[in-house]
Amino acid sequence: MSFYKSFKCIAVCAVSASALFASAAVADTITLRGASMFDENHAYTKTLRQFEELVAESYDGDVEFDLRLNGELGDESDFVTFLQQGVAIDYAVMAPSNMAVFSPSIPLMDMPFLFRDLDHWNAALSSGVMAPLEDELLEKADIKIIGYTGGGVRNLASAEPVKDMADLTGHKMRVMGAPIQAQIFSAIQAAPSAIAYNEVYNAIQTGVIAGFENEAASIQNLKFYEVAPNITLTRHAITVRPIVMSGKTFRKLPEELQAAVLQAGAEAGAFGRNLESTEDGLKMQEMIDAGQITVLEFSDRDKLLEMVIPVQDAYATELGATDLLKAIREQ
Template identity: 75%
Template sequence: MFLFSTKGLIASAALAMTVTAAQAQDVTLRGASMFDEEHAFTITLRKFEELVAENYGGDIAFDLRLNGELGVESDYVTYLNQGVAVDYTILAPSNMAVFSESIPLMDMPFLFRDLDHWDAVLSSDTLTPLEDDLREAAGIVIVGYTGGGVRNLASAEPITNMEELAGHRMRVMGAPIQAQTFSATGAAPSAIAYNEVYNAIQTGVIAGFENEAASIQNLKFYEVAPHISLTQHTITVRPIVMSAKIFDGLPTDLQDAIMAAGAEAGSFGRALESGQDGEKLQEMIDAGQITVHEFDGRDTMLELVQPVQDAYAAELGATELLTAIRGM
């Protein structure tokens, strides 16, 4: 004979009803982009939203704030970590270094040989150790990878060779590996907030920075840094990310939908941005906004930078990972 507790049944039923009701509630996810609707990042985030809605059986809405309304990427990182204000966005790995020392490895200058190498790495599970570290250290979940912009030097005056690069006062992202890399080439890098770059060049605090064409065009950096030197030092890796505090509180089927959407939106975004990169550069050339210079000495830069990469990976215990990336 089996005895059933009426109180237990009532409690179990109440819990089931609560869970069902929670899952049935409308979910609104809050996003952020520093750019307008025309930028590849925003287009990719819109694709992500569309795919999440398609893959998820419940009701979901998105509140994506554009044009830096919620601040810059360093602000987004803090919000994601705390689970406030921003639930999803696209970030440069170096801007997450404040929480995870290892994450900038996926965005090191001169890491990828070409677009095929870059896409092969991002389409694989090679970067899983960095994803796991970011989740544990920062409370940020990587759901996909976009990027594909080729970063070059942008400067007030032409920088065309190693001699002109020596002592060049340039802005770099905040991760130490960025400054170490460009210091090795002879430049004089410094970490300046992204929203201060325009004025810093205009007032002579720095003489230039490094970035991809889409952002130079979108934020009109060509007005103060019209000389583009084709160092082609980075093919960007830009994770689509979510706050772990928000993600972990979502129904399992919505989590699954987000992960599937992130992978597909990332592939979409990589094709979009890598395809647009040359077009954006040409648009600025045709408009007379920039002058493009070949850079004489890229092979020398590579030789100077590799020991810095090796030392950085060794310090993180990531030599095996770096070797795996180089070997793909």
């Protein structure tokens, strides 16, 4: 058994050995456990810290938070399993595509080329239009969305420059695990592969893939620029990152704490959206100024938009979500 698998077993077994609120049975303090793939400087971690502060401020009882950083509890594929099972992790920020294993429709909310710009993205996230997807996630995965953060613009990052359709054709790149991600990037002639996030750096370094797609904050935070210093401005997505809580955890909370969690989730989400959308360009510029990346425009971006619409439409039809896709587009 590998060290990583051994660690996962230890983490899950250790937590499963005691009830979620075993300590609360003998004391007044409730402890909630969170997880982040990143350090304290990343927008997602800052958003979770804001969530914690807001809950503590508005809840009259005693609540403590145990937030594990830097992927200590695995990657997001592990997070979603723990959240669904109600062990090890109570709250986190998640990419919708990483929850597709339990909720097939959820990746629609951050499908590539879905949002026209930041105004459209903000309107969709604040309108309640995502409610059907929230309901499906709770029903099928027992994971509750309590807010929305995100706001980073995702681009291609690659070992060699990708400047036009000729370079993109056959480009071996990592995408997130949801099928729609591979379908979209296959439609624009790339060669997508869904590999684990924590394997991306080595996969580029060893030539298994030639690049991936991500936002500036994560490229900087995890030093992906060391192996993929060429950033191509495809601007194919604006991140939608739900702040989520295990449904099993949420139902066990006192009603007053449930209300505090929902209010804090909404407010922390707004905080995080503003933070990440503001930081996105700054972090990109920091990497440019440090000589860590070279930024290129993609010359055929209008062509990409034409190529993906039939794939988006077919995906929504398959999910029975044609009206939802139309509603999002019309925001």
